[in-house]
Amino acid sequence: MKNKTINLKQILKNKNTKFLITTHEDPDFDGVGSALALAIQLNFLGFETKVWLVDALIENFDFLPTRSHIYREIPENFDYDVLMVVDASDITRVKKHALLAKNKLIINIDHHGDNSNFGKINIVQKDTSSTGEIIYELFRQMEWKITKDIAINLYTAICFDTGQFKYSNVTALTFLAAADLVTKGAAPDYISQKIFENNSLELFDILKKALDNLKINSKLKYVYSTLPECSAQNSHEVLNFIRSLKEAEIILLFKLNEEGEIKINLRSKNDFDVAKFAALFGGGGHRKAAGIKIKGELEHIKQTVIARLNAELTK
Template identity: 40%
Template sequence: MNKIAEKTLKSKKILICMHVDPDGDTIGSACGLASALKKLKKDVELYSSSKIPDIYKFLNYAEKVKHKIEKTKKYDALVALDCADSKRIPDFEQLKKQCKIIINVDHHIDNSLFGDINFVKNISSTGEIVYELIKMLKVEINKDIATALFSAIITDTGNFRYSNTSAKVFKIASDLVEKGANPHFISTNIYESKTMAEINILATALNKIKIVFNGKVAYSALTKKEIDKAKAIEENMSSIADFVRTLKGVEIAAFLRETNDGKIKINLRSKNRNVRIIAKELGGGGHTKSAGVIINCSLNKAINTLLKTIKNKWKQL
């Protein structure tokens, strides 16, 4: 049996940790694993330093996520899900002292292997790895587990559209649907629960798209004023960069906006180029087709820096 499954089975009190600004993959993986460990009678707690976006509240355990862990608490194991680096868990150094063993489960190619045990594979999603792990633990997948893992997988495959969507991903999806995951119900919650603020900010962003580099790069940049006018908050803007990428011929898409603390957040998306190189160059990270960075300058300066970096690195992307 795999070492990680063995260690998990030996642990009694387990803390499952998500990354900062949690997305569907880290949340779905955490909720799915929590449901599975509960079936093994484990004492499980879920932790996220940031708020869980409303669209994931339908998942079992999502409402039970803790945002603060008392410093006196002790755990047999900390399971980090979907975290390329321990820095993705802001309180990691403190939590590490409270947990006997760190288990690192992730699918990012550049994972820093910060765990005592690392279960890192370069596949579609952490959800797909947790699916494997649950099989290793010999837990029968029920509707709650299936729903959570399905949510994790669709988040990181762009609902079966990205190049990490393998035949195996579809095989797993088929199994999860057989075990009770309802694709329509899940995708309605995740993709069809938009607020008018989300629609308004998307319309604003679409009206401001600029196309450069002979149609190969497109971006939209919004000021704090424009965001406030649409009454939009950060989680309303998570899919705008994906939308910019849907333009024909566009190979790299970017969405930039002023944050509440005066910095510039940039989401990068690509069809076939490696935008992780761009993000890394600017001090950020992520996947080859989806990466991001926050930089400290004006919006116009950020646009210029981004375009210059894309131009300089183009041949390597």
């Protein structure tokens, strides 16, 4: 990380630099916590900085300190110099990216395995649990003080992307970062409640549907379900619930959106690399969590994907 921070330090030499920070579409707690932590620090250093989130369910993020930095419309008359993109594997994962990135210097901070190094500066660590953990390391490298507000945002980011410190992306360094953030004021019980025990009745209805539609292959240890259009946050919850099933070593969730586009979320609890599998259909992600987006007819796509999965698993 050291040589990457040299470039960042260069940019921070000009005190007039203005920053717009954003994340991928359907922002999650890793993206938003990371963006807010950076915004707090850059503001503190005297840089005009705003966070732009186009389609976030803002109420989910209500408990995060300084969420007032968040703009849901592109801030008017804000002539920023640097576009900072956190937690996105490619600039195309950011909504309105062509407009946002035009004539701007891009800083890309991310942990996705398929990150395309789309920035002028790329702080990309593919084996790190979360963008939050990378930003934590960045704070340490830059010798920036971690205040309570920053600690809460970063802990939230890490806690979310590690499924409360239980996924395979967790390392000893993740716990060291978390321990330090707790020392600095992040409260694990409060944050876990806000992220994981804050479900809506709407989600429960979606869960009911997902369970009704659940198909289980006990022999090949995969399960899949189908839902109508469903927010990223709700899909995440559905996947989390389904993965608790013993037979569910590989999990697929098919979703149909209004434009007739099919989104597929994939998760793996074993060695099966879902990013590799997703790439067969033009998707991508991590070994353990990936996504596919295809146009077409739902039943046909489902059949094709499941047939291919059967073939891959019986190779």
